[in-house]
Amino acid sequence: MSNPLLGVPLNELRERTSVKWREYPPDVLPMFVAEMDVRIAEPVQDAIVAAVRSSDTGYPHGTAYAEALAEFAGRRWDWDLAPDQQTSVADVMTGITEALRLVTDPGDAVVLNPPVYAPFYDFTEHAGRHIVRAPLGPDGRIDFAVLEAAFKHGRSGGRRCAYLLCNPHNPTGTVPTRTELEQVAELARGWGVRVVADEIHAPLVLPGAVFTPYAQVDPLGLVLMSASKAWNLAGFKAAQLIAGRDAVADLRRVPELVSHGPSHSGVIAHVAALREGGAWLDELLAGLAENRALLQALLAEHLPAVRLIPPEGTYLSWLDCRDLGIEGEPADFFLEHGRVAFVRGPVFGGGGAGHVRLNYATSPELLTEGVRRMAAALRG
Numbered sequence: 001m002s003n004p005l006l007g008v009p010l011n012e013l014r015e016r017t018s019v020k021w022r023e024y025p026p027d028v029l030p031m032f033v034a035e036m037d038v039r040i041a042e043p044v045q046d047a048i049v050a051a052v053r054s055s056d057t058g059y060p061h062g063t064a065y066a067e068a069l070a071e072f073a074g075r076r077w078d079w080d081l082a083p084d085q086q087t088s089v090a091d092v093m094t095g096i097t098e099a100l101r102l103v104t105d106p107g108d109a110v111v112l113n114p115p116v117y118a119p120f121y122d123f124t125e126h127a128g129r130h131i132v133r134a135p136l137g138p139d140g141r142i143d144f145a146v147l148e149a150a151f152k153h154g155r156s157g158g159r160r161c162a163y164l165l166c167n168p169h170n171p172t173g174t175v176p177t178r179t180e181l182e183q184v185a186e187l188a189r190g191w192g193v194r195v196v197a198d199e200i201h202a203p204l205v206l207p208g209a210v211f212t213p214y215a216q217v218d219p220l221g222l223v224l225m226s227a228s229k230a231w232n233l234a235g236f237k238a239a240q241l242i243a244g245r246d247a248v249a250d251l252r253r254v255p256e257l258v259s260h261g262p263s264h265s266g267v268i269a270h271v272a273a274l275r276e277g278g279a280w281l282d283e284l285l286a287g288l289a290e291n292r293a294l295l296q297a298l299l300a301e302h303l304p305a306v307r308l309i310p311p312e313g314t315y316l317s318w319l320d321c322r323d324l325g326i327e328g329e330p331a332d333f334f335l336e337h338g339r340v341a342f343v344r345g346p347v348f349g350g351g352g353a354g355h356v357r358l359n360y361a362t363s364p365e366l367l368t369e370g371v372r373r374m375a376a377a378l379r380g
Helices: 042-053 064-077 092-103 119-126 144-154 178-191 256-260 264-276 278-302 330-338 364-379
Strands: 086-089 109-112 130-133 161-166 194-198 222-225 239-243 316-320 355-359
Touching: 042 264, 064 086, 064 239, 064 264, 086 092, 086 256, 092 119, 092 161, 092 194, 092 222, 092 239, 109 119, 109 144, 119 130, 119 161, 130 144, 144 161, 144 178, 161 178, 178 194, 278 316, 278 364, 330 355, 330 364
Parallel strands: 109 130, 109 161, 161 194, 194 222
Antiparallel strands: 086 239, 222 239, 316 355
């Protein structure tokens, strides 16, 4: 077993037809969307190939995903998660929408922590809920005074209110501590706010931080998980909506048709990842930790004016480029002048201007090339 981020040459990556490698012309180095430059774990490959060879391409059936996730959660997080606390959904954002429908009504408030994953805004508004913003602090962590004020505002008039928590956080890469999550749960109980946690990056926590499932500290919590990010399986749709021990009755109100969303091949791939992909994941985490250190060193050498809070989880890095003297958005500048693509900071909401999100789940060579292109663009 070796670092999955090594050994996939650029010419092979450019043969891929996913959005990362088709959104921009071939001279652009893509470091934007959350796809990793890896070959997927062999047990997952084997499971998918076996299903295709046996024409096992029908509809999903059974509780294999729930059982595999419960086993993984017990091994990794010492979480006693039962299969009956879960229901299947097509993907995490679909599950978030269904969870918000369980605990709020149209017109109710949903609290978000900008800068935060851009689809949170669109999906919340599409569900007919209005957004209350509780910006993160300068350290990229939850500001509890701001969060409480948002809860108070969201509950005004006696309306129901939910808090959409990103754990680990995208784009900052911060991982809330157990103590921080306990504070969230205490505030939520006090104000009668229900918490829905997006935990799609849960397996991707790097050395120095510890992941705590939100439903471990709040029995009324609702959580979304999937193997898609940690094992690079976004093209194989499947996820689980999980209820804390006191929220199982809410889970039973999810319409049965919602469970029809996951693909059979997605379930097969995710189950293989959760049950047999642990060694591959460990190698990946070690490689990501090395890349995190490399990114810090490269920025210090080539772009010392860029501010970075070292990410604790995910494979995403939030770069503050406001001191570079760039007119307009840095992502636009680096795309035009450096031919390297990042996500524009403003799409993550308040606090995003002048920032870019960089995906460092690539080879050290391509990560180095990306930072060098940024520096060369500034030199003109």
